[in-house]
Amino acid sequence: MSDAELEGAKRQLRREHAQQLQSTLARALMLGEYAAVFRDPGMINTLSRRIEAVTKADLQRAAQLYYKDTNRTVVVTMPKAGSRP
Amino acid sequence: MPNLGDADATLDLRSATGYPKELEQRYQVLQELGRGGMGIVYKAVDRETGEVVALKVLKPEIAEDAHQLERFKNEVRLARRITHKNVCRIHEFGRLGATAFISMEYVEGRSLRPILEKSGKLPLEEGLRVTRQICAGLREAHQQGIAHRDLKPENLMLDAAGQAKIMDFGIARRQDSTATISGSIVGTPAYMSPEQAEGKPADHRSDLYSLGLILYEIFTGKAPFKGDSVAGMILKQIRETPPPMRQLEPALPTHLKQAVVRAVEKDPAHRFQSVAEFEEALEGRAPVAPAPVFERKPRLPKASFAAAAVVLLAAAAGAYLWTRSRAEGPIEVSFRQHTLANRLRVILSEDHFAPTVSMAVTYNVGAGDERPGRTGLAHLFEHMMFEGSENVGKGEHSVLVENHGGNSGNRIAPDFSGFFQTLAANQLELGLFLEADRMRSPRINQASLDTQRHAVIEEVHRGRDNRPYGRTFETALDVAFDNFPYKHSGSGVEEDLNAVAVSDLAEFFRVYYAPSNAVLSLVGDFRSEAALSLVRKHFDPIPRQPLPAGPDVTDPPQQGERRKTIDDAFARSPLVNVHFKLPPRTSPDWPPLRVTRQLLVGGRSARLHQKLFREQELVTNVSGGVQENRGTSLGSFNFFPRPQKDIAQVEKAAYDELNRLQREL
Numbered sequence: 018m019s020d021a022e023l024e025g026a027k028r029q030l031r032r033e034h035a036q037q038l039q040s041t042l043a044r045a046l047m048l049g050e051y052a053a054v055f056r057d058p059g060m061i062n063t064l065s066r067r068i069e070a071v072t073k074a075d076l077q078r079a080a081q082l083y084y085k086d087t088n089r090t091v092v093v094t095m096p097k098a099g100s101r102p
Numbered sequence: 103m104p105n106l107g108d109a110d111a112t113l114d115l116r117s118a119t120g121y122p123k124e125l126e127q128r129y130q131v132l133q134e135l136g137r138g139g140m141g142i143v144y145k146a147v148d149r150e151t152g153e154v155v156a157l158k159v160l161k162p163e164i165a166e167d168a169h170q171l172e173r174f175k176n177e178v179r180l181a182r183r184i185t186h187k188n189v190c191r192i193h194e195f196g197r198l199g200a201t202a203f204i205s206m207e208y209v210e211g212r213s214l215r216p217i218l219e220k221s222g223k224l225p226l227e228e229g230l231r232v233t234r235q236i237c238a239g240l241r242e243a244h245q246q247g248i249a250h251r252d253l254k255p256e257n258l259m260l261d262a263a264g265q266a267k268i269m270d271f272g273i274a275r276r277q278d279s280t281a282t283i284s285g286s287i288v289g290t291p292a293y294m295s296p297e298q299a300e301g302k303p304a305d306h307r308s309d310l311y312s313l314g315l316i317l318y319e320i321f322t323g324k325a326p327f328k329g330d331s332v333a334g335m336i337l338k339q340i341r342e343t344p345p346p347m348r349q350l351e352p353a354l355p356t357h358l359k360q361a362v363v364r365a366v367e368k369d370p371a372h373r374f375q376s377v378a379e380f381e382e383a384l385e386g387r388a389p390v391a392p393a394p395v396f397e398r399k400p401r402l403p404k405a406s407f408a409a410a411a412v413v414l415l416a417a418a419a420g421a422y423l424w425t426r427s428r429a430e431g432p433i434e435v436s437f438r439q440h441t442l443a444n445r446l447r448v449i450l451s452e453d454h455f456a457p458t459v460s461m462a463v464t465y466n467v468g469a470g471d472e473r474p475g476r477t478g479l480a481h482l483f484e485h486m487m488f489e490g491s492e493n494v495g496k497g498e499h500s501v502l503v504e505n506h507g508g509n510s511g512n513r514i515a516p517d518f519s520g521f522f523q524t525l526a527a528n529q530l531e532l533g534l535f536l537e538a539d540r541m542r543s544p545r546i547n548q549a550s551l552d553t554q555r556h557a558v559i560e561e562v563h564r565g566r567d568n569r570p571y572g573r574t575f576e577t578a579l580d581v582a583f584d585n586f587p588y589k590h591s592g593s594g595v596e597e598d599l600n601a602v603a604v605s606d607l608a609e610f611f612r613v614y615y616a617p618s619n620a621v622l623s624l625v626g627d628f629r630s631e632a633a634l635s636l637v638r639k640h641f642d643p644i645p646r647q648p649l650p651a652g653p654d655v656t657d658p659p660q661q662g663e664r665r666k667t668i669d670d671a672f673a674r675s676p677l678v679n680v681h682f683k684l685p686p687r688t689s690p691d692w693p694p695l696r697v698t699r700q701l702l703v704g705g706r707s708a709r710l711h712q713k714l715f716r717e718q719e720l721v722t723n724v725s726g727g728v729q730e731n732r733g734t735s736l737g738s739f740n741f742f743p744r745p746q747k748d749i750a751q752v753e754k755a756a757y758d759e760l761n762r763l764q765r766e767l
Contacts, residue, residue: 018701018766025707026700038433041453041625042460042524043169046513048437048449048623049464054517054732055688058449058623061435067693073767075694076701080763083682083695083737090582090664093749094574094677097669 018073027068034065122159123722124199127570127674129157140164145208155193156208165202169513176511178204180500181271183246188239190259190269198570199742200725209269210262214255214320223323226354232258233317233384235266240313241377243271244306247501251304253312254293255319291335292325296368299339301457303507303526307370310380314365314373315344317384321358322350326366340368357386437623438630444646446617448637451625457527459626463537464520466621467614469592470731471653475601478558478594479610480519482602484512485554487521492543496550499536506532516588517655517732527627531636538640541617546607555599562593570672578681581666582736587653588729616647655733657683675722676743678752684728684735695737698763699726703739709759710739720744720752 037043044061051060121131121144129146132154136143141160148155164170178195185191191207214232217224224232236258243250250257250271259267291299295311298304318326326344329335344366347359361383367373374380382388437451469480490496503510503523510523521540525533566572576591583589613619622641624633660683685691702710703726714721723742729735743752 022701023697026697026704029704030696030700035433037167038435040169040460041456041458042462042522044435044451044453045460045462045623045625046169046464046520046522048435048451048625049462049520049522049621050515050518052439052447052449052621052623053464053466053520057688058437058439058621060688061437064693064696065433067690068696071694071697076698077764077767079691079694080698080760082691083684084698084760084764086757087662088660088682090578090660090681090683091666091753092574092578092581092679092681093665093667094571094670094673094679095667096673096675097671 018076023071023073023076027071030068031065122198122201124201125157125159125203127198127672128196129155131157141203148205154208155205158204158206160202160204162200165200171202172511172513176500176509180246180248180504184239184243184248184271186239186242188235188266188268189243189271190267192271194564196569199723207267209259209267211260211267213269214258214260214316217260218255218319218323221323223351224320226321229317229320230384231264232260232266232320234381236268236313236316237377237381237384239266239268240309241381243268244309244377247505249304249306249504250309250312251298252293253309253316255316258316291329291332291339292327294336294339295370296340297370299336303529305370305505305507307373307375310365310373310377311367311370313380314362317362318344318347318366321354321362322347324350355386358384437625440634442617442638442642444617444642444644446641446644446646447621448634448641449621449623450628450630450633451623452628452630453625454627457627458524459527459530459533459624459628460522460524461530461533461537461625462520462522462621462623463541464518464621464623465615466518466619467650468515468517468519469590470516470587470655470733471614471650472587472590474586476598476606477590478562478592478599479602479606480514480614481592481594482551482554482558482599483607483610483615484514484519485557486546486550486607487512487540487544489550489554490545491540492545493539494536496545499540502532502536508533514592516592516729524626530624530628530633531640534636534640537622538644541615541620541641542644544611544615546604546611548604551602551604551607555602558594559596559599562596562599565593568672570674571670571677572672573668573670574677574679577666577668578679578738579736581664582660582681582683583734584657585654587655588657588731588734588736612647613650617641617644618646618649652732655731656686657734675745676749678741678743678749680739680741680753680756682737684737686733687730687735688732699728699737701763702726702759709762710756713759714741714752714755718755720747720755 037047047061048058052058121134121142125131125144125146128150129148132145132147134142135145135156141158141164144157144159146155146157147153160174164174175195178192181192190209193205193207195202195204197203223229240250248271250268252270253268257269259269261267293312293315295304295308298308315326318324327335327338327342329338347354347362361380364383365373365380374383379388435451437449440448440450442448467480469477472479488497488499490498494502500510503525506525506529508523508525508529510521512521513519521537523533566576579591580589622637624637684695700708702708703724705711710724714724720743721741722744723740725740727738727740739756741752741756743749
């Protein structure tokens, strides 16, 4: 993975976060959720700081831990034959 | 409830003719009818019913923003209450794949705009006929407590039979200031009321002002205000009076001219107070009294200019925040926390940029807290909270907020549920009063339960049983999770809902909707000390309850791939969803996982899109989603295989990309 690809992804996430925070309502909802569920409204700031710190090795490790075959659930939805024109 | 539609990285894959391909599952799209601030409108045939409808497809930035979308749905819900031959009927809010849309009555005809452009003014009799019909539609809407807030000739259609129809009720635009900040000037400046132009709350009398300007144009053929810039137009709405109609049309009946003058008074209190009053005067049935002259303040151009500048500045706020974030890394949100004696946690975050305040009450209860045989209680309670409380009537909450120019809504997730509103800053106490009243004394009785039980079951049918892929996500939860909290979706099982008794609801309320299990968050234009004392005044009297024991939300590690294929009578093409169990949201693995999701499905340059859509042409659409939980979470990748493509091949290509991420550094 190139440094540019990783930086690009982080930049997109940063921009997304900034856009979300523009709305006072979005901020009120985030603070509410983080405080009610995690008892930590500060997550509104810490999550984006932690994303800035992510390295390629972190990505590899997370992918190995979670995107493995044995942790996968596949659901296939098929159109029901002949039920609709 | 997150589902497939909450894809966080939907790619903009359009069919050759420009409309979202997913619409084809249910509609045959005939032609594009127009474009507006919210999205594009198409004429289409519903394949199910054969009915011709107009489909307003929401812009992706609206469709993908769960909060905006929720508020939008609330507006559609309100607008659907209006049934009148002079109001374009809203059918439903729908979703196909990642495409969100509103279907509404298709009106064959022309809007007043081209008619006025072509023929200038309308003949007096014809103008009066059209006016009567617009008034009739508007009167009905106002009686339902719904203001339009964007009346303009473009929104008034004359159908083939000459019948007038008001379009886009409640969905024309967002009138709250959060929308202002995120983009354009709200409304159409040429028909905007002075209170809207100044960014103040606008109620039904704002519609009377806009209608007054439209009638001016209908009867004189001239727009009352001309301006070549948005700012210039906004200032005119605030400061200037239209040129007297008698100069343009001396022959018009005096009472009609007087009625229009009265309708376009700058101060809402000086206008007619209802459509009926306006009509009486227009028809000459009631004399137009001069506007009451109570404490009429001199209009200082400077002050007005400042007010208009606020609106303009607010539009620039997005750019401001964005610039700042590029320069200095992530934005920090500052806030203060307090805990009241009853253990209600209060979070205050001052932001004086625009004169509004947003508030959310979030309860630490969601579908994850439900027990087997008792599903749907949290969902049902979302509805019950609109049934009124000791001092607030049924449905009155949203109407009061709307009438003060605000927006309200609700949300529910596996771990939490909540209610929210955005109001003018000087209406902070209204919002606090409304939320405190229903936290203290919601109306829980047999009648309210029966009404909302019915509404919830209907919603479940619509959402699950009567749309394409309606059961897909629910199936994934059931297959992927072992423990009950996240294994079931939040909508509720019909037989469980039917079994709910008033006592069950009352107990659920007592345990979970207490101040001790809730958070009140306020963001906006207030002083924290003053806001806190208002919060204390309204919330202190509500008693605390023992904290409920939370369910076990951690699933055991999965030992092997799980798989299920389902049939769907509504789906028109296969859909492959690949899910992975993820750690709790608070895990240190969460930030790297968030980045992997961005790399894989975060836009056109993302890996899964590049590989499966662009290079191998295996799929028509790739997206990703995630259910972020307190306990075990679930990340999803969604693939629509192209016709004739092998599903196994699609899966293999996807897994190759996921494996690559595990190998490379």
